[in-house]
Amino acid sequence: xxxxxxxxxxxxxxxxxxxxxxxxxxxxxxxxxxxxxxxxxxxxxxxxxxxxxxxxxxxxxxxxxxxxxxxxxxxxxxxxxxxxxxxxxxxxxxxxxxxxxxxxxxxxxxxxxxxxxxxxxxxxxxxxxxxxxxxxxxxxxxxxxxxxxxx
Amino acid sequence: xxxxxxxxxxxxxxxxxxxxxxxxxxxxxxxxxxxxxxxxxxxxxxxxxxxxxxxxxxxxxxxxxxxxxxxxxxxxxxxxxxxxxxxxxxxxxxxxxxxxxxxxxxxxxxxxxxxxxxxxxxxxxxxxxxxxxxxxxxxxxxxxxxxxxxxxxxxxxxxxxxxxxxxxxxxxxxxxxxxxxxxxxxxxxxxxxxxxxxxxxxxxxxxxxxxxxxxxxxxxxxxxxxxxxxxxxxxxxxxxxxxxxxxxxxxxxxxxxxxxxxxxxxxxxxxxxxxxxxxxxxxxxxxxxxxxxxxxxxxxxxxxxxxxxxxxxxxxxxxxxxxxxxxxxxxxxxxxxxxxxxxxxxxxxxxxxxxxxxxxxxxxxxxxxxxxxxxxxxxxxxxxxxxxxxxxxxxxxxxxxxxxxxxxxxxxxxxxxxxxxxxxxxxxxxxxxxxxxxxxxxxxxxxxxxxxxxxxxxxxxxxxxxxxxxxxxxxxxxxxxxxxxxxxxxxxxxxxxxxxxxxxxxxxxxxxxxxxxxxxxxxxxxxxxxxxxxxxxxxxxxxxxxxxxxxxxxxxxxxxxxxxxxxxxxxxxxxxxxxxxxxxxxxxxxxxxxxxxxxxxxxxxxxxxxxxxxxxxxxxxxxxxxxxxxxxxxxxxxxxxxxxxxxxxxxxxxxxxxxxxxxxxxxxxxxxxxxxxxxxxxxxxxxxxxxxxxxxxxxxxxxxxxxxxxxxxxxxxxxxxxxxxxxxxxxxxxxxxxx
Numbered sequence: 061x062x063x064x065x066x067x068x069x070x071x072x073x074x075x076x077x078x079x080x081x082x083x084x085x086x087x088x089x090x091x092x093x094x095x096x097x098x099x100x101x102x103x104x105x106x107x108x109x110x111x112x113x114x115x116x117x118x119x120x121x122x123x124x125x126x127x128x129x130x131x132x133x134x135x136x137x138x139x140x141x142x143x144x145x146x147x148x149x150x151x152x153x154x155x156x157x158x159x160x161x162x163x164x165x166x167x168x169x170x171x172x173x174x175x176x177x178x179x180x181x182x183x184x185x186x187x188x189x190x191x192x193x194x195x196x197x198x199x200x201x202x203x204x205x206x207x208x209x210x211x
Numbered sequence: 212x213x214x215x216x217x218x219x220x221x222x223x224x225x226x227x228x229x230x231x232x233x234x235x236x237x238x239x240x241x242x243x244x245x246x247x248x249x250x251x252x253x254x255x256x257x258x259x260x261x262x263x264x265x266x267x268x269x270x271x272x273x274x275x276x277x278x279x280x281x282x283x284x285x286x287x288x289x290x291x292x293x294x295x296x297x298x299x300x301x302x303x304x305x306x307x308x309x310x311x312x313x314x315x316x317x318x319x320x321x322x323x324x325x326x327x328x329x330x331x332x333x334x335x336x337x338x339x340x341x342x343x344x345x346x347x348x349x350x351x352x353x354x355x356x357x358x359x360x361x362x363x364x365x366x367x368x369x370x371x372x373x374x375x376x377x378x379x380x381x382x383x384x385x386x387x388x389x390x391x392x393x394x395x396x397x398x399x400x401x402x403x404x405x406x407x408x409x410x411x412x413x414x415x416x417x418x419x420x421x422x423x424x425x426x427x428x429x430x431x432x433x434x435x436x437x438x439x440x441x442x443x444x445x446x447x448x449x450x451x452x453x454x455x456x457x458x459x460x461x462x463x464x465x466x467x468x469x470x471x472x473x474x475x476x477x478x479x480x481x482x483x484x485x486x487x488x489x490x491x492x493x494x495x496x497x498x499x500x501x502x503x504x505x506x507x508x509x510x511x512x513x514x515x516x517x518x519x520x521x522x523x524x525x526x527x528x529x530x531x532x533x534x535x536x537x538x539x540x541x542x543x544x545x546x547x548x549x550x551x552x553x554x555x556x557x558x559x560x561x562x563x564x565x566x567x568x569x570x571x572x573x574x575x576x577x578x579x580x581x582x583x584x585x586x587x588x589x590x591x592x593x594x595x596x597x598x599x600x601x602x603x604x605x606x607x608x609x610x611x612x613x614x615x616x617x618x619x620x621x622x623x624x625x626x627x628x629x630x631x632x633x634x635x636x637x638x639x640x641x642x643x644x645x646x647x648x649x650x651x652x653x654x655x656x657x658x659x660x661x662x663x664x665x666x667x668x669x670x671x672x673x674x675x676x677x678x679x680x681x682x683x684x685x686x687x688x689x690x691x692x693x694x695x696x697x698x699x700x701x702x703x704x705x706x707x708x709x710x711x712x713x714x715x716x717x718x719x720x721x722x723x724x725x726x727x728x729x730x731x732x733x734x735x736x737x738x739x740x741x742x743x744x745x746x747x748x749x750x751x752x753x754x755x756x757x758x759x760x761x762x763x764x765x766x767x768x769x770x771x772x773x774x775x776x777x778x779x780x781x782x783x784x785x786x787x788x789x790x791x792x793x794x795x796x797x798x799x800x801x802x803x804x805x806x807x808x809x810x811x812x813x814x815x816x817x818x819x820x821x822x823x824x825x826x827x828x829x830x831x832x833x834x835x836x837x838x839x840x841x842x843x844x845x846x847x848x849x850x851x852x853x854x855x856x857x858x859x860x861x862x863x864x865x866x867x868x869x870x871x872x873x874x875x876x877x878x879x880x881x882x883x884x885x886x887x888x889x890x891x892x893x894x895x896x897x898x899x900x901x902x903x904x905x906x907x908x909x910x911x912x913x914x915x916x917x918x919x920x921x922x923x924x925x926x927x928x929x930x931x932x933x934x935x936x937x938x939x940x941x942x943x944x945x946x947x948x949x950x
Contacts, residue, residue, distance in 0.1 A: 076481070079501045087456075087499035092448035093441020095623070096500075097574050098659040102889035105574060133441030148439045152431060152855060155297030155863055157438030158445060158574040158623025183898040190889060192574045192624045193297045194866025196900035198859070 064125040066091075067135020077123035081115075082106045084122040085132060093133035093161045097190070104189030107162040108132045114169040116188070133161040140171040143206040151202045155193035163189045167203050176207050278358035279308050281366075285386065285400030287314045289355075292324040292331035292340060293347040294595050295434060296622035296629070297863070298918040299856035300347040302432045304355050306852055310425045311359030311417060314399065315386040321433045323619035326597035340597040343630045343746070345819035345916020348852060352913050353417075360415035362406070369405035370397060420850065420911055429855035434621070446620045446654075449580045449591045453651040455484060455496045457643045458503040458658070460510050462492060464882040465666060465741040467519040469493065469512065476509040486510070487646040494643045500656055520741040521882035527671060528565060531694040531738065535563070535675035539692055539734035540712040542722040546730030551688035557679040560769060562762055564676065565943045566695075566754040567876035569669035569747055570892060575623025576662035579640040582652040587614025588644075591652075592637065593622025595629035599703060603634035607641040626748040626867065631667060632702035635743070663892055664884045668877055669747030670696040674721075674758040678728075684770030686781070688730040691721050691758065696744045697737045712737070716746065720755030720818060720923065725788055726763060726781040742879075748867055752818040752923035757944060760814040760927030765940055774813055774931060775801055787847050788815050790908050791824035794845035798906055799826035808832075809840075812931025816924050820915035822847040822908075825865065827901070827928035831936045835948045839869065839901045839929055844921060846905065849912035857917050858905040864921030865903065870895040872926035874945050 062073045066089065075084050080099075085091045085108070094117060097105030101116035108117045109131040110124075131137075136145070144167045147153075154160050163186065170177055170185040177185065182203050191199070280288040289305040301321040309319045324331040328340045334350040363383060370388045371378040380391040389396045420426075437443035462468065472493050474486035482502025487494050493510055497503035552559055580591035587610050594600055594617050601612040622629055631637075640655040647653070657665065672695035679688040698716050699708035708715050713735050715722070722733045747753055767777035775796050782788045792815045805811055808831045815824040828841040844861045851857045874893035878885045886892040930941040937948070 076501070083499065083501040086448075087501070090450060092444070092450070095445075095575070096447060096656075097576075098889050100659075100888055100890065103574070103659075145439050149431075149435045152429075152435050152859065154432070154435055154438040155299075155859060156574065156624040157297070157434065157443050157621060160438050161441045164439065186897045190574070190894055190896060192572060192626070192867070192894065194863040194869075194895060194900065195859070196866065196895070196897040197862050197903050199897065200900075 062122055062126050064127060065129040067131055068137070073122065075122060077121060079122050080118050081108070081120045081122045081125055081130070082117040085117065091132050091134050095158055095161055097159065097162075101188070102190070103159070104166060105159045105162040107165040107189065109165060109169060112169070112172065114166050133165060136164075136168060138168060138172060140175075140206070140210060141168045143209045144168050144171060144202070147202040147205040147209065151198050151205065153195050153198040153202050155195055159189060159191045163191065163199055167199070167206070170203065171206060171210065175210055177203065278355060279312065279362050281362065281399050281403045281406070283400050283403050285318055285398045287312065287319045287386070287399065288322050289319060290322050290324045293342040293351070294593055294619065294622050294625070294629070296342070296593060296595065296625040298347070298860060299432060299853065300342065301434055302430065302856060303348050303852050304351050305433060306425050306430060307351065307355035308359035310423060311356045312363045313383040313385070316425060316430050318386050318399070319433070326594070326601055326615070326617035328598045332598070339599070341599065341630060342595045343627065345821070345918045345920065348914045349820070349916060356417050357415055360417055361412055364412045364415055365406040365409040366399060366402050368409040369402045370395070373402070373405060426850065426852050427854065429853060432856070443621050445575055445623045446578045446580060446592050447575055447623065447656070449620065449654060451580070451582070451652040454580070455498060455649065455651055455653050456500050456503045457494045457496045457640075457653050457655045458500075458507045459489070459491060459639060459643070459655070459661070460493045460495070460507050460512055461661060461665065462514050462519070464516055464519040464521070465743065467514045467516040470515040471513045473511040476511065477506040480506040480509055482506075485647045487643065489639065489642040489646050491639050491642065494646065496643070496647055496649070496653065503656070504658070519882055520879075523880050523882075524567070524671070524878040527740070527879070528673065531671075531673035532563065534694045534736045534738070535673055535692045537736075539694070539736040541732065542713045542718040542735050543724075543731060543733040545732075548688050548690050548730040548732035551730035552677055552679045552690060554679070556682055557687065558769070559677065559679050560765060562676040562765065562940070562942055564674040564754075564758045564761070566672040566757070567878060567944065568671045568742065569753070569871055569875055570663050570877050570886070571626045571628035571747055572663065572889070572892060572894060573622075573624030573626055573628055576657045576659050577628065577636040577665070578654065578656045579637050580652050580654045581637075581640040581644050583608070583644050583650055587611075587616065588641070589616045589618065590637065591618045591620060593620045593625070593629060594637075595622065595625055596631065596634065599632065600634045600637045603638045604641045607638060607645055627746040627750070628667065631745060632699075632704055635665070635667060659889070660887045663877075663887055666743035667745035668742065669753055670698065670744040672754045674754065676758060676762045678762065678766055680766060680770060684772065686726070686728045686766050689724065689726075689728045690732045690734070692734045692736065693718055693721060693755070694736040695738060696740055696742070698744050698746055698750070700737065716751045718755065719751035720816065721751070721759060723817070724759060725785045725817065726778075727784065728781070748864070749818055749919040749922040752816060752919075753868075753871070756814065756816040756818075756923035757927045757930065760816065760924075761930045761941065764812070764927070764931045764934060768934065778813075778815065787822045788817060791815060791822045791845040791847050794906050794908060795824035795826045795843050798845070798904060799828075799843035801826065808936055810932040810934070810936025812928045812933070812935055814924050814927035814931060816920070818920045818923060821849075821917060821920040823861070823920045823924045825921075825924045825928040827925065827932045829929060829932040829936055831933070831948065837933060837948055839899070841902045842904075842925065842928070844903065844905045845908060846917070846920070847908035847910055848917050848920070849910050849914040851907050851910075852914050854907055857907055860917040861905040861921045862903045864917075864919060865925045866895050866900060868922040868925040869899070869929070871944060872929050872946055873899065876945055
């Protein structure tokens with residue numbers, strides 16, 4: 061039995077400890093906002109926050125979350141999250157949308173850590189998140205807009 | 212409004228359904244084939260494809276069969292027959308209805324149409340429902356506006372009757388019906404019931420472009436919110452009671468067959484329920500993904516590879532090169548190209564261009580949920596080819612295509628992949644359900660590696676180019692030989708797309724060369740290989756645009772002429788090409804100096820009736836790498852229904868092409884696909900995305916496509932920029948500065 065805090069609520073889970081956190085979230089807990097894209101931490105679609113830090117849940121065994129706090133797209137509460145999601149919507153960043161949960165989790169983590177990121181900061185923080193629709197120009201613009209709204 | 216705006220409506224083709232339930236009354240404008248007597252209950256607050264699919268189905272309350280539905284609570288639901296895979300079809304088609312209906316954008320929601328080719332066929336494809344070829348907007352342009360206009364006319368008729376005033380004294384704006392004298396006002400919802408009792412108008416008036424108030428404006432996307440907060444549902448997210456997840460072990464090489472397998476260890480994995488043999492491999496069914504994956508990893512399989520594909524990319528290239536030396540099937544022939552190429556005094560130039568296989572690599576790897584039930588089969592999928600998928604699944608089970616019900620989900624990208632002529636992954640899901648005799652829903656999930664190695668690639672191509680310049684430097688002959696596999700051959704589309712031995716998708720973008728050259732010959736060699744191939748965003752243009760646009764640049768360079776000026780001279784009869792060319796060049800500051808080791812390149816290309824020019828600026832770095840710094844795009848897509856969606860498709864389509872220009876390739880070693888995932892199949896990341904500017908040519912022409920036309924233009928623009936920076940020519944994709 062693995063216990064951790066998920067989006068502010070304590071949860072217990074009876075799965076094999078080597079199960080990636082991604083599949084525990086999706087298949088066992090029914091939270092499907094976090095996506096499967098590659099399974100090898102290359103695309104970032106599975107990004108969630110573990111103790112506030114963005115991680116790739118597809119390569120993180122659920123056992124690594126024991127006793128810790130996990131936040132998914134469904135549980136975002138931070139003011140930076142509201143700013144990011146508002147900017148995403150106002151600029152119509154999304155196209156197919158499949159990668160966007162992961163993009164937003166990475167962007168929120170960036171702004172929480174660095175409220176006024178430079179272009180280089182953005183490119184570095186978002187380098188692990190692939191978007192095959194190539195919404196990158198709007199992702200950059202939305203992060204800047206969210207940063208402005210937060211300051 | 213003038214007579215040209217008057218469109219007749221065949222009353223037999225537009226029926227009204229009025230259905231009373233506690234939830235409200237609806238007005239539906241229906242197309243032929245509907246059973247007008249069949250009551251249609253209103254949808255329980257649908258928005259987005261997932262809700263129109265599984266929830267409705269599980270409740271078994273409603274099968275939508277209209278393009279527009281207006282309910283008593285004043286919601287306008289637009290039913291969209293095309294998949295939303297990022298291209299903005301939901302927003303665009305809803306805009307068409309809302310425009311002619313004079314609805315408020317905020318009251319409009321979108322629902323996915325069910326699979327039914329009689330009512331929801333792509334009007335450009337006969338009786339086939341499907342999305343592709345950048346046709347969603349173009350084929351729906353009149354159809355959806357007529358649906359909105361008919362609904363508006365019936366609302367107005369109902370209000371006129373209730374208020375006892377002439378219809379022409381009633382105005383409609385933002386979802387509100389008003390009498391001109393100001394003594395009556397009502398919402399659509401107020402009249403939904405009574406409008407449904409009005410006769411369907413025999414004809415409708417459509418607006419003049421100057422009357423548009425939504426078309427041509429950047430109304431917000433209907434799918435932004437759900438795709439920003441994690442609630443948008445994709446096939447991968449479908450969860451149904453009792454559902455099993457299936458993973459399939461595929462042969463290691465194309466053409467290999469299953470010899471034997473031992474499932475003992477797989478079956479011992481907790482959670483694994485069944486292991487079955489299917490025509491494409493061995494499927495492991497389990498209660499969840501991870502158990503299915505562990506089960507698949509535990510399979511012991513022997514493959515018979517005696518007839519398997521066993522060649523490598525270098526061998527294929529060598530064979531293609533040989534073929535390109537010989538004449539092929541003729542796709543276009545004007546003048547006497549052979550004579551002009553050899554005429555004394557003419558300067559002849561040659562080039563050989565090569566293009567690798569490419570995977571689509573949509574973010575959502577292919578997947579499909581399928582369930583056998585007493586009525587037939589139910590599918591949950593972001594389906595791009597509803598009708599072919601229905602037929603394929605029906606064939607597996609020996610049932611009628613109408614017995615295959617498709618619940619639409621958002622597609623997490625596709626770029627052509629989900630429009631598979633063989634319905635490959637959908638059929639595989641059907642085979643698993645059949646072999647396992649499952650009555651519970653089964654979700655077939657491909658891992659990224661499965662997806663990347665499953666084939667259906669953009670074919671590998673080789674082009675042999677030859678041109679002649681006369682003494683004044685004018686191009687007088689052009690011969691282009693294309694070598695590669697046919698996408699259409701062997702598929703249901705062969706009859707439509709293969710003519711006189713030429714698959715038109717292999718040579719599109721080359722056979723319709725717009726440049727004025729008197730002696731022209733475009734030839735094709737179609738190769739036969741067991742590597743499955745398929746259309747990939749912009750199809751033939753993915754390679755022909757590069758070959759044509761870099762070779763034209765080369766002719767300009769060889770004669771010391773400016774590439775823009777050279778193109779202008781040869782495009783005098785093509786005003787739409789010229790307009791985008793001039794616009795992009797002007798906005799990019801063509802002719803201004805960029806400095807050392809930087810370069811600017813231009814390319815122009817028409818595909819899917821849209822015209823795109825791009826100017827790329829590159830920097831070449833000391834370590835022999837390069838970056839693409841800025842791209843200026845000009846597009847003429849007819850009326851830009853939603854300029855912001857057009858801009859998004861230009862930005863994204865360009866980026867998709869830039870991945871292929873910079874790094875993506877699928878290669879073979881002894882018949883095996885070398886690449887497996889995003890670690891070795893490199894795609895564009897944010898740091899490589901250039902600054903992008905998009906400019907739209909104002910137009911009164913009907914809208915053409917925007918999903919694909921930006922993709923093929925970037926690679927030649929970047930190659931031409933690199934040529935400007937380095938003086939070297941680039942003849943292969945992906946581009947590399949080191950030889």
